[in-house]
Protein backbone atom coordinates (compact mmCIF):
# COMPACT_ATOMS: atom_id res chain seq x y z
CA UNK A 138 0.00 0.00 0.00
CA UNK A 139 1.28 3.48 -0.86
CA UNK A 140 0.90 5.68 2.16
CA UNK A 141 2.16 9.07 1.11
CA UNK A 142 0.15 11.04 3.62
CA UNK A 143 -0.28 11.22 7.37
CA UNK A 144 -3.85 11.68 8.61
CA UNK A 145 -4.83 12.56 12.16
CA UNK A 146 -8.22 11.49 13.50
CA UNK A 147 -9.84 11.63 16.95
CA UNK A 148 -12.36 13.51 19.07
CA UNK A 149 -12.45 17.29 19.39
CA UNK A 150 -9.66 18.61 21.61
CA UNK A 151 -7.42 15.56 21.33
CA UNK A 152 -4.87 17.76 19.52
CA UNK A 153 -5.21 16.93 15.81
CA UNK A 154 -4.67 20.51 14.67
CA UNK A 155 -1.85 21.25 17.12
CA UNK A 156 0.02 17.95 16.72
CA UNK A 157 -0.57 17.93 12.94
CA UNK A 158 1.03 21.33 12.49
CA UNK A 159 4.09 20.35 14.56
CA UNK A 160 4.37 16.98 12.87
CA UNK A 161 4.30 18.57 9.41
CA UNK A 162 7.00 21.02 10.41
CA UNK A 163 9.12 18.21 11.76
CA UNK A 164 8.93 16.09 8.57
CA UNK A 165 8.93 19.16 6.29
CA UNK A 166 5.63 18.32 4.62
CA UNK A 167 2.80 20.76 3.94
CA UNK A 168 0.10 20.85 6.61
CA UNK A 169 -3.64 20.97 5.96
CA UNK A 170 -6.61 21.03 8.29
CA UNK A 171 -10.04 20.19 6.88
CA UNK A 172 -11.78 22.77 9.10
CA UNK A 173 -9.36 25.55 8.18
CA UNK A 174 -9.64 24.65 4.49
CA UNK A 175 -13.45 24.78 4.73
CA UNK A 176 -13.26 28.16 6.47
CA UNK A 177 -10.92 29.50 3.82
CA UNK A 178 -13.03 28.23 0.94
CA UNK A 179 -16.32 29.55 2.36
CA UNK A 180 -15.01 32.72 3.99
CA UNK A 181 -16.94 31.99 7.20
CA UNK A 182 -16.13 30.12 10.40
CA UNK A 183 -17.35 26.64 11.37
CA UNK A 184 -20.03 27.87 13.83
CA UNK A 185 -21.54 30.00 11.04
CA UNK A 186 -21.74 26.98 8.71
CA UNK A 187 -23.48 24.96 11.45
CA UNK A 188 -25.86 27.85 12.07
CA UNK A 189 -26.92 28.32 8.44
CA UNK A 190 -26.58 24.82 6.99
CA UNK A 191 -26.85 22.57 10.03
CA UNK A 192 -24.52 19.68 10.83
CA UNK A 193 -25.41 17.80 7.62
CA UNK A 194 -24.55 20.85 5.52
CA UNK A 195 -21.21 21.00 7.27
CA UNK A 196 -20.67 17.23 6.72
CA UNK A 197 -21.28 17.66 2.98
CA UNK A 198 -18.66 20.39 2.81
CA UNK A 199 -16.32 18.29 4.94
CA UNK A 200 -16.69 15.28 2.66
CA UNK A 201 -15.92 17.39 -0.43
CA UNK A 202 -12.86 18.80 1.31
CA UNK A 203 -11.62 15.35 2.37
CA UNK A 204 -12.09 14.22 -1.22
CA UNK A 205 -9.97 17.12 -2.49
CA UNK A 206 -7.24 17.00 0.12
CA UNK A 207 -6.72 13.23 0.03
CA UNK A 208 -5.83 13.58 -3.67
CA UNK A 209 -2.68 15.43 -2.61
CA UNK A 210 0.50 13.49 -2.01
CA UNK A 211 3.03 14.03 0.74
CA UNK A 212 0.90 15.99 3.19
CA UNK A 213 -0.04 15.93 6.86
CA UNK A 214 -3.80 16.37 7.31
CA UNK A 215 -5.67 17.09 10.53
CA UNK A 216 -9.30 16.06 10.10
CA UNK A 217 -12.29 17.22 12.17
CA UNK A 218 -13.54 14.98 14.96
CA UNK A 219 -16.58 13.88 12.95
CA UNK A 220 -14.83 13.15 9.66
CA UNK A 221 -14.91 9.41 10.33
CA UNK A 222 -18.72 9.40 10.54
CA UNK A 223 -19.08 8.96 6.79
CA UNK A 224 -17.98 5.71 5.26
CA UNK A 225 -16.74 7.48 2.12
CA UNK A 226 -14.40 9.57 4.28
CA UNK A 227 -13.12 6.52 6.14
CA UNK A 228 -12.35 4.83 2.83
CA UNK A 229 -10.55 7.88 1.47
CA UNK A 230 -8.40 8.16 4.58
CA UNK A 231 -7.47 4.50 4.58
CA UNK A 232 -6.62 4.50 0.89
CA UNK A 233 -3.30 6.34 0.93
CA UNK A 234 -2.67 7.43 4.47
CA UNK A 235 -0.89 6.42 7.60
CA UNK A 236 -3.81 7.08 9.94
CA UNK A 237 -3.06 8.16 13.49
CA UNK A 238 -5.81 8.09 16.11
CA UNK A 239 -5.27 10.64 18.87
CA UNK A 240 -6.93 9.66 22.14
CA UNK A 241 -7.35 11.76 25.25
CA UNK A 242 -9.30 11.35 28.50
CA UNK A 243 -12.54 13.34 28.45
CA UNK A 244 -11.59 15.33 31.59
CA UNK A 245 -8.54 16.61 29.79
CA UNK A 246 -10.51 17.42 26.62
CA UNK A 247 -12.94 19.43 28.75
CA UNK A 248 -10.05 21.42 30.26
CA UNK A 249 -8.62 22.10 26.82
CA UNK A 250 -11.88 23.18 25.21
CA UNK A 251 -13.59 24.94 28.11
CA UNK A 252 -13.13 28.47 26.88
CA UNK A 253 -13.44 27.69 23.18
CA UNK A 254 -16.50 28.90 21.25
CA UNK A 255 -15.48 27.49 17.87
CA UNK A 256 -16.84 23.97 18.36
CA UNK A 257 -20.63 24.12 17.93
CA UNK A 258 -21.15 20.57 19.22
CA UNK A 259 -19.67 21.55 22.58
CA UNK A 260 -21.80 24.69 23.04
CA UNK A 261 -24.25 22.78 25.18
CA UNK A 262 -25.39 22.62 28.81
CA UNK A 263 -23.40 19.49 29.44
CA UNK A 264 -20.31 19.13 27.23
CA UNK A 265 -19.18 16.07 29.20
CA UNK A 266 -22.32 14.15 28.26
CA UNK A 267 -21.92 15.30 24.68
CA UNK A 268 -18.30 14.14 24.51
CA UNK A 269 -19.13 10.80 26.13
CA UNK A 270 -21.88 10.23 23.57
CA UNK A 271 -19.64 11.17 20.66
CA UNK A 272 -16.87 8.94 21.99
CA UNK A 273 -19.23 5.98 22.21
CA UNK A 274 -20.56 6.55 18.71
CA UNK A 275 -17.21 7.25 17.02
CA UNK A 276 -14.64 5.11 18.82
CA UNK A 277 -15.33 2.02 16.65
CA UNK A 278 -14.77 4.12 13.52
CA UNK A 279 -11.58 5.67 14.85
CA UNK A 280 -10.22 2.25 15.76
CA UNK A 281 -11.21 0.74 12.43
CA UNK A 282 -9.32 3.45 10.52
CA UNK A 283 -6.24 3.70 12.72
CA UNK A 284 -2.79 2.38 11.86
CA UNK A 285 -1.51 3.76 15.13
CA UNK A 286 -3.19 5.05 18.30
CA UNK A 287 -1.62 7.39 20.84
CA UNK A 288 -2.78 9.19 23.97
CA UNK A 289 -2.12 12.94 23.95
CA UNK A 290 -3.47 13.50 27.46
CA UNK A 291 -0.30 13.05 29.43
CA UNK A 292 2.62 13.67 27.06
CA UNK A 293 3.76 17.08 25.85
CA UNK A 294 2.99 17.58 22.18
CA UNK A 295 6.66 17.32 21.15
CA UNK A 296 6.86 13.81 22.61
CA UNK A 297 3.64 12.81 20.84
CA UNK A 298 5.06 14.06 17.53
CA UNK A 299 8.28 12.11 18.01
CA UNK A 300 6.43 8.93 18.89
CA UNK A 301 4.18 9.22 15.82
CA UNK A 302 7.21 9.76 13.59
CA UNK A 303 9.00 6.76 15.02
CA UNK A 304 5.99 4.59 14.28
CA UNK A 305 5.41 6.13 10.85
CA UNK A 306 8.99 5.48 9.79
CA UNK A 307 8.93 1.92 11.11
CA UNK A 308 5.66 1.14 9.32
CA UNK A 309 5.98 3.01 6.05
CA UNK A 310 9.74 2.70 5.43
CA UNK A 311 10.75 -0.31 7.48
Ligand SMILES: Nc1ncnc2c1ncn2[C@@H]1O[C@H](COP(=O)(O)OP(=O)(O)O)[C@@H](O)[C@H]1O
Pocket residue numbers: 147148149150151152153154155156215249250289290291292293294297
Ligand atom coordinates in the same frame (compact mmCIF):
# COMPACT_ATOMS: atom_id res chain seq x y z
N1 LIG B 1 -0.16 17.44 24.52
C1 LIG B 1 -1.03 18.12 23.79
N2 LIG B 1 -1.31 17.67 22.59
C2 LIG B 1 -2.20 18.32 21.84
N3 LIG B 1 -2.88 19.45 22.19
C3 LIG B 1 -2.66 19.94 23.40
C4 LIG B 1 -1.72 19.31 24.23
N4 LIG B 1 -1.69 20.01 25.36
C5 LIG B 1 -2.56 21.03 25.20
N5 LIG B 1 -3.16 21.01 24.01
C6 LIG B 1 -4.18 22.01 23.60
O1 LIG B 1 -5.45 21.43 23.33
C7 LIG B 1 -6.25 22.34 22.57
C8 LIG B 1 -7.04 21.62 21.51
O2 LIG B 1 -6.16 21.18 20.53
P1 LIG B 1 -6.54 21.11 18.96
O3 LIG B 1 -5.24 20.90 18.29
O4 LIG B 1 -7.35 22.29 18.55
O5 LIG B 1 -7.43 19.79 18.94
P2 LIG B 1 -8.34 19.20 17.79
O6 LIG B 1 -7.87 19.74 16.48
O7 LIG B 1 -8.16 17.71 17.92
O8 LIG B 1 -9.73 19.62 18.15
C9 LIG B 1 -5.27 23.37 21.99
O9 LIG B 1 -5.46 24.59 22.68
C10 LIG B 1 -3.89 22.77 22.33
O10 LIG B 1 -2.94 23.79 22.55
Ligand SMILES: O=C(O)C1=C[C@@H](OP(=O)(O)O)[C@@H](O)[C@H](O)C1
Pocket residue numbers: 147148149150153154172183216217218219220255256257258
Ligand atom coordinates in the same frame (compact mmCIF):
# COMPACT_ATOMS: atom_id res chain seq x y z
O1 LIG C 1 -16.29 16.43 16.29
C1 LIG C 1 -16.91 17.08 15.42
O2 LIG C 1 -17.96 16.69 14.91
C2 LIG C 1 -16.35 18.39 14.98
C3 LIG C 1 -15.04 18.69 15.25
C4 LIG C 1 -14.41 19.97 14.89
O3 LIG C 1 -13.00 19.80 14.63
P1 LIG C 1 -11.92 19.44 15.76
O4 LIG C 1 -12.03 17.95 16.03
O5 LIG C 1 -10.62 19.81 15.16
O6 LIG C 1 -12.25 20.25 16.97
C5 LIG C 1 -15.09 20.56 13.66
O7 LIG C 1 -14.86 19.77 12.53
C6 LIG C 1 -16.58 20.67 13.91
O8 LIG C 1 -16.79 21.57 14.97
C7 LIG C 1 -17.23 19.31 14.21
Ligand SMILES: [Mg+2]
Pocket residue numbers: 153154155170172215216217
Ligand atom coordinates in the same frame (compact mmCIF):
# COMPACT_ATOMS: atom_id res chain seq x y z
MG1 LIG D 1 -8.83 20.72 14.86
